Amino acid sequence: MEEEEGKKANVVKIRESEQRGEITWVNDIDYRGFGVNVSECELEDEKRKQKFTFITDIKITKNNAKKLMNAGRSRWRIENEGFNRQKNLRYHIEHASSQDYNAMKNHYLLTQITEIIMVLHEHGSKILRSMKKTIKEISSRLLEAFRGQTLTDEDIAQLGKPMQIRFT
Template identity: 40%
Template sequence: MKQDCESKAFIRVAEKIKKQFPRLPIIITADGLYVSQKVIQTCTDNGWNYIIRYKEGSASSIAKEYQSLPEKEKIGSEIEYQNQIMFQNTDINLTYYTGKKIKPDEKKETTEFAWIADITITKNNARKIVNAGRNRWKIENQGFNRQKHWRGNIEHAAGMNRHKRTII
């Protein structure tokens, strides 16, 4: 339900953005709820690029095709990528990132992230795609959480609680 509502809202707002800014070059960065043919087609129709967080459960055909490939492009041990993976009759490009950090208790923590994009991935731009995807997460999660729990007293986007401030 949430995916349906957010992706439909994106389609509606995309039309307004394109009308207001017809020549503005845009790269849409979004979370995994936006991995859908309608969102991808809307970006393509508007001449916009996209970098969308991919989680294997959201569109299993992407992971299956990627895993079936015998060789993937690699940059060190952190980044793997492959161009031209078929998703609902559209070629997409997939980037995987494995981040490792040592926590204060000296335990190693590994995190994995993936993004689909229409931008052809190369050794020169793969890290930029990873950074764009990670920065989107930081803005959405760390920025919003700071506002919500610091002094903003924010409830939820478009929330209707009269005792709390609301971001729209």
């Protein structure tokens, strides 16, 4: 990573089991009027060399550099595996489903919504697991709810309120 306009690059060495490398970062780089922090991690083991670059608004220090790098790698892994599963295993979205741009966007957004619902079913809360129903049974019941129930004004008002979903 090159230093931006004389800003000091910081380094943390990594030596874990079979991996070694370093994390280098620079804080407070101006990007279109926003201050961003950039870290770059180079890892090496017996099999390969890897390089990861992350941009964050969190100030990077010697105390949190490794934690931020691990969080970035985990997030990348989740996104990469999720998109791969959508593309190749579940929904087979390997090619354009339409020539119309809005139709393609809508198709993909519906695919994303479907994936969220499937992940909630597969890794869902204790309540879903306590129902002792198969995913197929729960999905069928959910489909019937979508088909047969109408949203009320009260339901729509609830959508504007903040909510949390927790997995335990």
